[in-house]
Amino acid sequence: MAKRTFLDFEQPIAELEAKIEELRYVQSESAVDITDEIDQLSKKSQQLTKDIYSDLTPWQITKIARHPERPYTLDYVNALFTDFVEMHGDRHFADDQSIVGGLARFNGQPCMVLGHQKGRDTKERALRNFGMSKPEGYRKALRLMKTAEKFKLPVFTFVDTPGAYPGIDAEERGQSEAIGRNIFEMAQLEVPIITTIIGEGGSGGALAISVADQVLMLQYSVYSVISPEGCASILWKTGEKAELAAEALGITAHRLKALNLVDKIVNEPVGGAHRDHEQMMAFLKRALADAVRQVSDLKPRELLDRRYERLQSYGRFTDTKAGK
Helix, strand or coil: CCCCCCCHHHHHHHHHHHHHHHHHHHHHHCCCCCHHHHHHHHHHHHHHHHHHHCCCCHHHHHHHHCCCCCCCHHHHHHHHCEEEEECCCCCCCCCCCCEEEEEEEECCEEEEEEEECCCCCHHHHHHCHHHCCCHHHHHHHHHHHHHHHHCCCCEEEEEEECCCCCCHHHHHCCHHHHHHHHHHHHHCCCCCEEEEEEEEEEHHHHHCCCCCCEEEEECCCEEECCCHHHHHHHHCCCHHHHHHHHHHHCCEHHHHHHCCCCCEEECCCCCCHHHCHHHHHHHHHHHHHHHHHHHCCCCHHHHHHHHHHHHHHCCCCCCCCCCC
16 A cells, blocks of 8 residues: 655644554454454544544645645546547647646536646656646647637636746746736636636636636635745745745635635545545536536526626625624
């Protein structure tokens, strides 16, 4: 069994799991039956995980959103979609590997699916640029979405990026224009768009593929205008205040749902999506099917009016006075 990665606040769970593994090894190497002890410790570990995850801080949730064992876009594509055919290149400069996408079927219906892709090992992380897209990545995404519009196919996007790549070469090729163009075009795309924040939703890098009719957010994902470290380095001149920044930014699913910036929170398995990929896929498949059902019967004009009203509603609030 592959060794699991535990975060700093999960150390009590890690210690229990180590004891369980030790007992399993003893049982396999001897004739002693200690199944009851193993079951008892497993239940204790499960309860401890529930207790820890029931009271997480925004900074701890950020760490979970970045967990290296969380499912990535291609994991969801392979589990939730069929007949996936990847499409490459932006027809201008290159094929950015940090964004993947192509034609597929969801519950038998043709669609377009795309999203950020991080890497599992050092080599793939370098290839995928740690999920940070350059202009050609966003232009590839737009090409795929315009293709979907041409054939009247719904679009599914999966967001998981620290942010757009800030390198000089990306700026030289028009990073901000590429992001702005995507936001502009997605606002008037005449097919349904369903976006899911599956890990980090960082800044314009996330917005470039998340102007949607339905925005779903996994329970332990984050979505923000800037990373906590970036915010801390601007406000306090040090990244060490990232925990404080995460609290102030309001980056968690429940905070964003309360502000009506996302439509639905998709629950994750106990201990996060990285603990049980299969169960996470089942949860998300139901949520996506429900999201598509809500917008699939709308005519293009109705869809665009609904999307416009949705975008215009961001930031609205009601000023109420306390009763006497």
